[in-house]
Amino acid sequence: MNPNHVVFFDTTLRDGEQSPGCSMTTQEKLTMAHALEDLGVDIIEAGFAMASEGDFAAIATITQAIRKPRIASLARAKAEDIEMAARSVQFADRARIHVFLASSDLHLEYKLKISRQEALDRTAESVRLARSFVDDIEFSPEDATRSDRDFLVEMVRVAIEAGATTINMPDTVGYTTPEEYGQMFREVRERIPAIDAQGIILSTHCHDDLGLAVANSLAAVSAGARQVECTINGIGERAGNAALEEIASAFYVRADRYGVSTDIQLEKLYPTSEVLGQIITFKPSPNKAIVGANAFAHESGIHQHGMLANPLCYEIMTPALVGVSKTHLVLGKHSGRAALRHRIEQLGYTISREELQQTYYRFVALADRKKNIYDQDLIGLLPETIRERRSEPVSELD
Ligand code: KIV
Ligand code: ZN
Numbered sequence: 001m002n003p004n005h006v007v008f009f010d011t012t013l014r015d016g017e018q019s020p021g022c023s024m025t026t027q028e029k030l031t032m033a034h035a036l037e038d039l040g041v042d043i044i045e046a047g048f049a050m051a052s053e054g055d056f057a058a059i060a061t062i063t064q065a066i067r068k069p070r071i072a073s074l075a076r077a078k079a080e081d082i083e084m085a086a087r088s089v090q091f092a093d094r095a096r097i098h099v100f101l102a103s104s105d106l107h108l109e110y111k112l113k114i115s116r117q118e119a120l121d122r123t124a125e126s127v128r129l130a131r132s133f134v135d136d137i138e139f140s141p142e143d144a145t146r147s148d149r150d151f152l153v154e155m156v157r158v159a160i161e162a163g164a165t166t167i168n169m170p171d172t173v174g175y176t177t178p179e180e181y182g183q184m185f186r187e188v189r190e191r192i193p194a195i196d197a198q199g200i201i202l203s204t205h206c207h208d209d210l211g212l213a214v215a216n217s218l219a220a221v222s223a224g225a226r227q228v229e230c231t232i233n234g235i236g237e238r239a240g241n242a243a244l245e246e247i248a249s250a251f252y253v254r255a256d257r258y259g260v261s262t263d264i265q266l267e268k269l270y271p272t273s274e275v276l277g278q279i280i281t282f283k284p285s286p287n288k289a290i291v292g293a294n295a296f297a298h299e300s301g302i303h304q305h306g307m308l309a310n311p312l313c314y315e316i317m318t319p320a321l322v323g324v325s326k327t328h329l330v331l332g333k334h335s336g337r338a339a340l341r342h343r344i345e346q347l348g349y350t351i352s353r354e355e356l357q358q359t360y361y362r363f364v365a366l367a368d369r370k371k372n373i374y375d376q377d378l379i380g381l382l383p384e385t386i387r388e389r390r391s392e393p394v395s396e397l398d
Contacts, residue, residue, distance in 0.1 A: 001199070006251065006260045007227040008244065009203065010036050011045040012276065013058070014074055015241050016231035021280065026058040028279045033062045035275040036232075037069055040263040041244075043096060045072040045229075049088035050081040056088050063092035070094040072138065077101035077126035086133035096138055097130040098168075103141035103155050105148065116151055120158050127162035139164035140205065145176040145184065152184075153191050160194050166201040166227060171216055174209025174239060178219035181206075185223035203227035206242045208234060213242035218250060221258060232276045233284045233291060245269040245290040245322065253317050270323035290322055297328040301336025304329050308338055331378070333367035344382070347375060348391045355386060 013029050016022060024032065029046065036044050046062040047055040063071045071092045075081035077099050089095035101123055102108055108119055123139065130137045139159035144152055156167050169188065171181060185202055189195050195202065204220040204227070206213035217228050234243030248264040273291035277283040286293040296319040298304050306313030307327065319327055329339045337360050344351050344359070351359065362381045367373055379387065 002261060003226075004260045005226065006221060006262050007042045007201065007203075008040070008248070008262060008264055009043040009045060009072070009227050009229045010041040010069075010231065010244060011205075011229050011241065012036070012231040012235065012244075013062075014045040014047050015205075015229075015237060016235040017047070018237050019235050019240065021282065022235050024058075024279055026054065026061050029058040030061055030065060032232075032276060032279060033066050035268075035272045037066050038265070039268040039272045040265045041069055042263060043070045043072050043227075045074060045098065047088075048074040049084040050075065056084065059088035060091065063089050063095065067093055070096055070136065072096040072098045074098045074100070075126075075130070077122045079126070079129060082126055082130050082133070086130070089134070094136070095134045096136040096166075097134055098138040098140065099126050099130050099164075100140035100142045100170075101126070101155075102143050103147040103152050104143035105151075106146060107143050120155060123155055123158045124162045127159050127164050131163035135165070137164045138166040138168055138203065140168040140170050142170060143172045144169035145171040145181065146173070149184070149187065153188055156188055157192055157194075160192065160198070160200055164200070166203055167195070168203035168205050168227070168229060169220075170205035170229075171207060171213075172205075174207035174213060176206075176216055177210075177212060178215045181216040182219035182223040185220045185225055189224050201227050203229060204242070205229040207237060208239040208241065211239070213240070214246045214250070217242045217247055218258070221260065233273050233288070235276070235280070243289070245273060249290050249317065249322060252321070266321055267323040291324075294330075295319075296324055296326075297330045298339075299330045299332045300334040301339065304339035304342075305336055308342055331363070331367070331373045332371075333364060335363075335367070340378075343375075343378060347379065349382060349386050350389055350391070351382075351386055355383065358383070359386075 017024055033044055046059040049056045049059055059073050071089055073085035073088045075085035085097045108114055127137055127139055141152055141155045202225045204217040204225045206216040228247055230242040230244040230247055232244055234240040251258050251260055270291055284292050298307050303314045340360055340363055341356055359381055
């Protein structure tokens with residue numbers, strides 16, 4: 001395997017679905033799984049089999065319909081969960097069982113009420129049990145970033161000895177920072193030589209409580225992680241998970257820094273985001289990177305002028321790269337004459353310098369009163385003499 005290849009583990013259908021308002025029916029999960037397969041994700045975490053009959057059914061359905069990505073099923077470190085997870089993926093061509101158990105003292109003492117030794121024993125037993133069903137086992141020490149480092153290392157060592165093939169170190173509550181998270185990966189790798197010797201994959205799983213999920217994931221990749229767990233549009237528990245489209249785009253745009261390969265088809269990013277938006281009936285916020293409505297929109301005159309001269313002035317990637325049809329020069333009170341002329345000409349009108357000047361004053365006065373300026377508003381601002389000179393429009397009215 002290429003040592004610089006990063007595996008995309010998409011958890012939109014599991015962690016993403018855990019966010020308020022995002023639950024999906026089996027049919028909806030299947031539609032989303034097809035979109036994720038087209039996008040090129042390597043692993044789809046299809047659900048948490050023990051959580052409900054619906055989740056079990058969705059995982060089982062997805063394993064029978066999806067062939068390229070590996071299908072993962074989540075389980076707590078309990079025999080009944082693991083057996084249920086194993087049943088849910090029994091018809092998959094390539095299956096993974098993802099076992100998790102908390103490693104922080106906070107979770108052990110207050111949530112699970114077990115000692116550190118009991119946690120280590122349960123880690124070993126549950127990974128061994130999972131391994132009796134499938135060869136591909138991921139183990140996650142939940143709340144890894146708030147765990148005592150020596151104990152975390154011990155738990156990871158036990159999981160590997162019991163047969164785990166991927167170790168995911170989640171920032172369950174979105175607490176860590178890029179420097180700290182990267183350092184954690186470096187330290188665990190250094191202290192457990194079996195990770196590199198046996199080709200164990202280290203994985204990132206970041207939540208966005210401090211808005212650092214993507215930055216933390218990238219820092220872990222720089223420190224040797226070769227799997228990223230993420231969701232479309234960054235949906236997930238509380239403030240969400242690391243957004244797949246942001247990580248994939250960062251790897252591409254900043255290949256000079258990361259130098260990793262992936263199988264993600266970048267031009268499918270926006271269409272996949274749209275599929276999810278239709279299923280859960282809400283879109284990402286307009287200022288969301290890559291897939292938000294304003295991600296490729298420019299309003300200020302200086303930016304619009306630069307964009308018309310050379311899009312590279314204000315865009316680090318073309319909209320087409322991620323499957324967005326075009327850049328939008330939005331007309332508003334910050335727009336300048338260059339963008340106004342551009343749009344008027346697109347609408348099929350020729351306009352002289354003096355006419356543009358007069359129209360521009362009327363346009364700014366209107367933009368001060370009105371949030372959205374539509375093409376019909378613009379046409380209404382043009383003097384009669386210009387409207388009579390109209391040729392075929394270059395684009396449709398909006
Ligand atoms: O955030 C988390 O810790 C999780 C685990 C189940 C991996 O989602
Ligand atoms: Zn999570």
